[in-house]
Amino acid sequence: xxxxxxxxxxLSSLLKRQSPLASAHYQRDTLARVALSAIAPHGGDFxxxxxxxxxxxxxPAKLDIFQIxxxxxxNMACRHCxxxxxxxxxxxNMSRETVDHCLRALDRTEAQTVDITGxxxxxxxxFRYLVDQCVARGKHVIxxxxxxxxxxxxxxxxxxxxxxxxxxxxxxxxxYRQRNTDAQRGDGTFEKSIEALHRLNAVGYGQGDPAQQLTxxxxxVGAFLASNQVKLExxxxxxxxxxxxxxxxxxxxxxxxxxxxxxxxxxxSGNLQSYMEVLVNAFNPATVEGLMCRNTLSVSWDGRxxxxxxxxxxxxxxxxxxxxxxxxPMHIRNFDPDQLAGRQIVTGRHCFGCTAGAGSSCGGALT
Amino acid sequence: xxxxxxxxxxxxxxEIGEGxxxxxxxxxxxYGAVFAEGALSKREKxxxxxxxxxxxxxxxCIEAYSKESLQEGSDLEQxxxxxxxxxxxxxxxxxxxxxxxxxxxxxxxx
Numbered sequence: 243x244x245x246x247x248x249x250x251x252x253l254s255s256l257l258k259r260q261s262p263l264a265s266a267h268y269q270r271d272t273l274a275r276v277a278l279s280a281i282a283p284h285g286g287d288f289x290x291x292x293x294x295x296x297x298x299x300x301x302p303a304k305l306d307i308f309q310i311x312x313x314x315x316x317n318m319a320c321r322h323c324x325x326x327x328x329x330x331x332x333x334x335n336m337s338r339e340t341v342d343h344c345l346r347a348l349d350r351t352e353a354q355t356v357d358i359t360g361x362x363x364x365x366x367x368x369f370r371y372l373v374d375q376c377v378a379r380g381k382h383v384i385x386x387x388x389x390x391x392x393x394x395x396x397x398x399x400x401x402x403x404x405x406x407x408x409x410x411x412x413x414x415x416x417x418y419r420q421r422n423t424d425a426q427r428g429d430g431t432f433e434k435s436i437e438a439l440h441r442l443n444a445v446g447y448g449q450g451d452p453a454q455q456l457t458x459x460x461x462x463v464g465a466f467l468a469s470n471q472v473k474l475e476x477x478x479x480x481x482x483x484x485x486x487x488x489x490x491x492x493x494x495x496x497x498x499x500x501x502x503x504x505x506x507x508x509x510x511s512g513n514l515q516s517y518m519e520v521l522v523n524a525f526n527p528a529t530v531e532g533l534m535c536r537n538t539l540s541v542s543w544d545g546r547x548x549x550x551x552x553x554x555x556x557x558x559x560x561x562x563x564x565x566x567x568x569x570x571p572m573h574i575r576n577f578d579p580d581q582l583a584g585r586q587i588v589t590g591r592h593c594f595g596c597t598a599g600a601g602s603s604c605g606g607a608l609t
Numbered sequence: 610x611x612x613x614x615x616x617x618x619x620x621x622x623x624e625i626g627e628g629x630x631x632x633x634x635x636x637x638x639x640y641g642a643v644f645a646e647g648a649l650s651k652r653e654k655x656x657x658x659x660x661x662x663x664x665x666x667x668x669x670c671i672e673a674y675s676k677e678s679l680q681e682g683s684d685l686e687q688x689x690x691x692x693x694x695x696x697x698x699x700x701x702x703x704x705x706x707x708x709x710x711x712x713x714x715x716x717x718x719x
Contacts, residue, residue: 422684462679469682473650477682 253319253428255328256503263506264326266557273500273591276515282522288593295527300535300587305579307538308348308381309357309604311551312336312369314543316362317391320414320427322461324501324555327361334361336543340574341368344541345375347577353539357604359386359551364397377407384410386459386604389438390431398441405445408453412494413439415458418478418486422463439488448490456490459606461498465513467524467599468495471607494606497521499552499595521594529601532608535587547572549587551604552595558588619669652681659688660695 256264263269278286284294292300314331316323336344348356356376363369363385376383385404392400404411415435416426423432439456442448448456458478462468475493482488498504500517508514535549548554559571563584572582601608626633644654655677662670678688 417682417684419684419686421686463684464679466676466680469680470651473646473652474682477652 253321253328253503255314255319255326255330256506257326258328258330261506263502263509266555269501269505270556270558270590272505272509272514273518276518276591278518278522281519286518286522286591286594288589288591291522291525291594292530292589295530297527297530300530300533300589302583302585302587303536305351305353305537305539305582307355307357307534307604308344308351308353309359309538309540309551310336310344310372311359311361311540311542311554312341312363312366312372313361315365316360316388317365317394318362318388318427318431320388320503321507322426322463322498322504324499324504324552325361326502326555331361334543335366336368336545338368338371340543340545341372341375343545343574343577344372345379347541347574348376348379348381350577350579351539353381355382355384357384357386357538359604362388362391364391364400370403373407373409377409382410383407384412386412387414388427389413389415389435392438392441393434401441401445401447405447405454410455410457411442411447412457412459413442413490414461415439416460416463418481426461426463436486436488439482439486439490443489448488450491455492458490458493460493460495462495465508465511465517465520467520468497468602468607470600471495495602496604496606497595497598497602499592501552501555501592518591518594521598524598525594526597526599526601526609529597529608532601532603533596534603534605535596538604539582541574545574547574547577547582550596552592553588553590556590556592558590560585560588614668616672619672622669650681652678652683655681656683656687656691660691663692663695664699 263272276286284290289299292298311325313335314325314327315329315335316327316331317329319328358369358372360366364387373383373385391397413435414427415423417423420432423435424430439448442456445454447454460468460474471493474495478493479490482490500508500514500521505514508517535553538550540548540551540554542548542554546554547560548558549560560582561571562569562581563586572585596602596608623633623637644651644658649657655674658670659674659678662674675688678691
C-alpha cells in the first residue's frame with residue numbers, strides 16, 4: 243500500500259548513498275524491466291507507440307530554448323528530484339570555460355530563450371555572469387528557482403538583481419498549501435518559499451508586468467499525473483492571495499519523470515508498476531508536436547548536449563545523425579547548429595511522462 | 610470466488626456491459642457527463658464523490674476518488690475534511706432521529 247510519509251529532513255543524494263539508482267544505466271534498466279506488455283499497447287515501447295500513430299521518428303523543430311543545467315549543487319534535497327541534486331553534489335558545477343562555450347554556441351542559434359536550471363543554479367559562481375551575458379544579447383532569461391535559495395544571506399539581493407534584468411523566475415512550489423509542499427520538499431520548505439515569494443512580490447514580481455514575470459511550477463506530490471494547470475491556477479491565485487498575501491502571474495504543472503530520486507520513491511512505495519501503466523495508458527498523440535525535445539537544447543554542467551533535461555539525467559546524449567561516421571556524442575565546445583538540427587531525438591520509456599494526459603514540459607502542459 | 614471485493618475489478622468496470630451493452634453504454638456516458646467540468650469543477654466533484662464513497666462505504670469508489678482528488682489538486686487535509694462532512698451527515702442523520710425517540714418518550718412516559 244503506497245504511503246505518503248513525511249519527507250526526511252536530511253535526504254542525501256543517491257550518489258552519496260551509493261544507491262544503484264545513481265547510475266543512469268541502472269535507471270534505464272529499471273524502467274525497461276517494468277512489465278507493460280500485458281496492459282499497454284505496443285508493449286510500452288515509446289518509439290513503437292509513435293510509429294503506431296504515424297510518427298516514424300522524433301525530429302527537431304526550430305530551436306527556441308537554450309537550456310543550461312549549470313550544476314547539480316542545491317541547498318535542498320527533494321524527494322522527487324530527477325537530477326539527484328542536493329547539498330552534497332559539490333563537484334558538478336559548470337566552469338567559466340564551459341559557460342563561455344555555451345555563450346558562443348548561443349550566438350550561433352536563433353534561440354530567444356535561455357533557460358537556466360540545476361540544482362539551484364544561483365549557487366554556481368558563474369551564474370550572474372551567464373545571466374548578464376544572456377541579457378546583454380537580448381535573450382529572455384529564465385531562472386528555475388527553488389525559492390528557498392533566495393533566503394541565503396549571500397543571495398538576498400537576487401530578487402532586485404533579477405528584477406533589474408527582467409529575468410523570469412520559474413519557482414518550484416508543489417502545492418499552495420503547506421502539507422504537500424513540505425511532504426515533497428522537506429519540512430519548513432513551505433514557510434521559506436512563502437517568504438521568498440513575498441520578497442519577489444516586494445520588488446514587483448508577480449503583478450502582471452511581463453518584465454517581472456513570476457511563474458509557479460507544480461509537480462504532483464505522489465504517483466499521479468499533473469492536474470489541469472488552467473483550473474488550478476485560478477484556485478492557487480485565490481488561495482495564495484487570501485491566506486499568504488502572495489501574487490503570481492501564471493502556474494504551470496509538470497508530470498514527474500520516473501528518473502533518479504522520484505524513481506527511487508516509486509520503487510520504495512510500490513508505485514512503479516502502476517505509475518508506468520498510468521503514463522503509458524495516458525499516451526496522448528496530440529502532445530507529440532509540441533514536445534520540448536523538439537525545440538529545446540539541453541546542455542549539461544560538463545558541456546554535453548542532450549534533447550532534454552530528462553535525457554541528460556539518463557545520459558542519453560545527442561549523437562550526429564550519420565551512423566556511419568561513428569562520431570562522438572555532441573559537446574558544446576564543438577557546437578555545430580547544422581549537426582544539431584539534423585539529429586534524431588533519443589527516446590525511451592521515460593518519454594511517456596511527457597506525452598501523458600495534457601502533456602508535460604518545462605513550460606507546463608502541451609495541449 | 611475467494612473474496613467478495615477484488616481490487617482488479619475496478620479497472621475492469623466496463624466488462625459489466627457483457628450482459629447488456631446498451632444499458633452500460635448509457636450509464637458510462639451519463640457517468641462521464643456527470644464528472645465533466647461544469648458549474649462545479651472536477652476537483653469539487655471528486656471531493657463530493659470521495660465523501661459519498663465513504664458514506665456508501667464502497668472500496669472501489671474510495672480508491673478511485675482518493676486518486677482522482679489528488680490528481681485534481683486536493684491535498685490530504687482537504688480530502689479528510691470531505692470525509693468528515695460525510696461522517697457528520699451520517700452521524701447527524703442518526704442523531705436527528707433522536708427527536709422521534711423523544712416524541713415517543715414524551716407521549717408514552719410519565
